[in-house]
Amino acid sequence: MIRNLYRLWPNPKLFMRMGALQTVLAILQGLLLGLLVPILTALLQPKPDFAAASPWLIVGTIGLIVYWVLTVIATPVGFDASIDLAAGLRHHVMRHIVTLPLGWFTSERKSRIARAVTADVGMAAHLGITIGLPAITSALVPITIIAVAFTIEWRMALVFLAIIPFALLTLRRAGRIAGIADAELEEANREIAGRAIELGQAQSVLRAAGQGRTGSMRMREALDEHRLVYRRGLSRSMLPDLSFIAVVMGGFIAIIVVGVHLFLSGTLSVPKTIALLVLAVRFMEPLGNLIELIGALHAMQNAVGRVQSILDTPALPVSAKPVNQLKHAGIEFKDVTFSYGDTPALSHVTFHCRPGSTTALVGPSGSGKTTVTRLIARFFDADAGSVCVGGVDVRELDHSVLLNDIAVVFQDVYLFDDTIEENLRIARPDATREELTEAARSARLDEVIDRLPHGWNTRVGEAGGQLSGGERQRVSIARAFLKKARIVLIDEAASALDPANERAIAEAIAGLARDPNRTVIVIAHRPSTLAAADHVIALDGGRVAETGTPAELRQAGGIFARLYGQYERARSWHITKAGMTEQDRRS
Numbered sequence: 001m002i003r004n005l006y007r008l009w010p011n012p013k014l015f016m017r018m019g020a021l022q023t024v025l026a027i028l029q030g031l032l033l034g035l036l037v038p039i040l041t042a043l044l045q046p047k048p049d050f051a052a053a054s055p056w057l058i059v060g061t062i063g064l065i066v067y068w069v070l071t072v073i074a075t076p077v078g079f080d081a082s083i084d085l086a087a088g089l090r091h092h093v094m095r096h097i098v099t100l101p102l103g104w105f106t107s108e109r110k111s112r113i114a115r116a117v118t119a120d121v122g123m124a125a126h127l128g129i130t131i132g133l134p135a136i137t138s139a140l141v142p143i144t145i146i147a148v149a150f151t152i153e154w155r156m157a158l159v160f161l162a163i164i165p166f167a168l169l170t171l172r173r174a175g176r177i178a179g180i181a182d183a184e185l186e187e188a189n190r191e192i193a194g195r196a197i198e199l200g201q202a203q204s205v206l207r208a209a210g211q212g213r214t215g216s217m218r219m220r221e222a223l224d225e226h227r228l229v230y231r232r233g234l235s236r237s238m239l240p241d242l243s244f245i246a247v248v249m250g251g252f253i254a255i256i257v258v259g260v261h262l263f264l265s266g267t268l269s270v271p272k273t274i275a276l277l278v279l280a281v282r283f284m285e286p287l288g289n290l291i292e293l294i295g296a297l298h299a300m301q302n303a304v305g306r307v308q309s310i311l312d313t314p315a316l317p318v319s320a321k322p323v324n325q326l327k328h329a330g331i332e333f334k335d336v337t338f339s340y341g342d343t344p345a346l347s348h349v350t351f352h353c354r355p356g357s358t359t360a361l362v363g364p365s366g367s368g369k370t371t372v373t374r375l376i377a378r379f380f381d382a383d384a385g386s387v388c389v390g391g392v393d394v395r396e397l398d399h400s401v402l403l404n405d406i407a408v409v410f411q412d413v414y415l416f417d418d419t420i421e422e423n424l425r426i427a428r429p430d431a432t433r434e435e436l437t438e439a440a441r442s443a444r445l446d447e448v449i450d451r452l453p454h455g456w457n458t459r460v461g462e463a464g465g466q467l468s469g470g471e472r473q474r475v476s477i478a479r480a481f482l483k484k485a486r487i488v489l490i491d492e493a494a495s496a497l498d499p500a501n502e503r504a505i506a507e508a509i510a511g512l513a514r515d516p517n518r519t520v521i522v523i524a525h526r527p528s529t530l531a532a533a534d535h536v537i538a539l540d541g542g543r544v545a546e547t548g549t550p551a552e553l554r555q556a557g558g559i560f561a562r563l564y565g566q567y568e569r570a571r572s573w574h575i576t577k578a579g580m581t582e583q584d585r586r587s
């Protein structure tokens with residue numbers, strides 16, 4: 001753990017200075033106790049010998065002053081190191097996560113990042129000082145005391161020494177169990193945090209199901225599990241904790257028994273016996289503290305490990321000589337295979353989209369359509385084969401060039417809790433008013449903005465909650481227009497939109513596709529989008545099942561013809577339903 005912390009510490013010199021100061025303080029403490037022997041020998045006589053005690057008293061006083069001065073120096077160094085570590089680690093993590101593949105950011109990992117930069121970094125920095133430094137003292141003071149004890153009476157020193165291996169053995173076991181208990185508790189805490197967020201998000205569903213007051217079953221399960229884990233941790237650590245305490249108490253009794261025996265047999269003088277008993281108390285005290293510190297040290301080790309595991313996630317490989325210009329907007333997959341861990345998603349996929357063409361991706365759910373778009377935008381890298389954009393493998397392209405030329409319109413568009421204007425400007429912060437207006441008009445967003453109470457300055461709410469799904473998708477399409485992206489990847493809404501939104505989005509997509517310099521790939525669910533495509537790629541089970549023009553594939557009577565028929569039936573059912581609803585309203 002020390003190696004890990006040293007590596008992570010933004011200023012290793014400060015770390016070393018802090019450790020060195022604490023080591024000197026611990027050794028000084030032991031040596032100052034050793035001065036008790038000559039002082040007590042000189043003073044505990046029928047006629048106290050102040051002259052003999054004076055030099056030792058002076059050395060002791062100077063030692064105490066040095067100890068005090070070093071403590072004064074060490075305290076701010078410790079605080080600085082703690083603040084330095086927290087700030088540095090947070091920057092370190094943030095710098096690293098912007099280099100990770102976008103596909104890495106699952107909701108579970110997002111909550112891990114949040115926890116790493118808040119609780120884990122805080123814990124590592126705080127405990128590094130409040131626990132790490134006392135742990136150095138608690139380990140070094142007993143060692144110094146053993147060395148001092150050897151100068152007084154070697155037999156007593158051997159008893160001190162004999163306690164150490166037993167203490168270390170029981171301490172190691174206690175520490176390991178405390179570490180496991182902490183990891184389990186952390187897992188249970190994370191589960192509760194996740195369920196609490198879910199509980200907030202699912203309030204409308206829960207209330208609709210009449211569960212608004214009682215809360216979610218899943219949340220209660222998580223709380224019960226947490227209680228169970230907490231109890232299990234406590235009962236598991238009881239035995240090793242008690243064993244350690246038994247070793248410490250047994251050790252102390254052994255010291256007293258041997259000390260009294262040596263005193264009665266005349267081997268030890270009164271001053272030496274008293275000094276050794278004082279040393280024994282100071283020997284046992286930090287040793288006893290270790291049991292409390294060890295649990296916290298393991299918790300700190302777990303926190304450092306969690307931060308480290310994020311830092312160990314491999315970043316997207318960067319080419320040594322990246323290509324920084326796209327010659328054209330053509331897209332090509334050459335024998336691409338890709339799996340999400342053990343889940344195969346694409347297998348030997350090969351296709352080509354001409355620059356300026358519109359390609360419709362179709363296929364049953366899970367056939368790999370979204371994965372194709374993710375590989376083009378390099379959210380992930382292919383396991384085998386190559387994905388080329390503008391004739392260049394995406395791994396050889398400067399990532400910012402690729403992202404500048406690609407716009408992705410997801411089904412579920414995320415908007416920031418800001419004005420609609422700022423949400424558009426994300427695509428191009430320096431866009432002029434005219435460019436914004438033009439992009440909004442092309443995406444048919446202008447009619448939405450006209451209806452909003454503060455027009456362009458209307459805040460869209462958390463995650464864009466003030467707008468409907470279709471309206472959010474129009475914002476996303478407007479971003480693609482504003483960005484003048486040469487490649488647009490669209491995941492058309494699979495569920496039914498209201499007719500106004502559906503028409504507007506279809507027209508906006510058609511507008512994007514009209515630009516002869518723009519290549520559009522659309523995961524299509526509507527017959528009109530399918531019919532308008534230049535080219536169709538039908539996927540099935542992660543393989544290319546058919547390719548051709550929409551007319552050719554309808555004729556072929558394969559998977560595309562079947563899906564086209566299904567989409568048409570779904571659409572006519574939707575139109576009939578919408579018509580009936582309209583009729584019902586009028587009658």
Ligand SMILES: Nc1ncnc2c1ncn2[C@@H]1O[C@H](COP(=O)(O)OP(=O)(O)OP(=O)(O)O)[C@@H](O)[C@H]1O
Nearest residue numbers: 340343344345363364365366367368369370371372
């Ligand atoms: N993030 C992920 N982690 C693990 N497996 C995934 C992930 N995303 C997709 N998959 C799996 O990869 C396969 C292809 O999924 P993909 O989302 O590309 O299909 P799709 O055709 O877009 O499906 P849909 O139409 O339902 O969105 C499926 O088996 C899916 O379960």
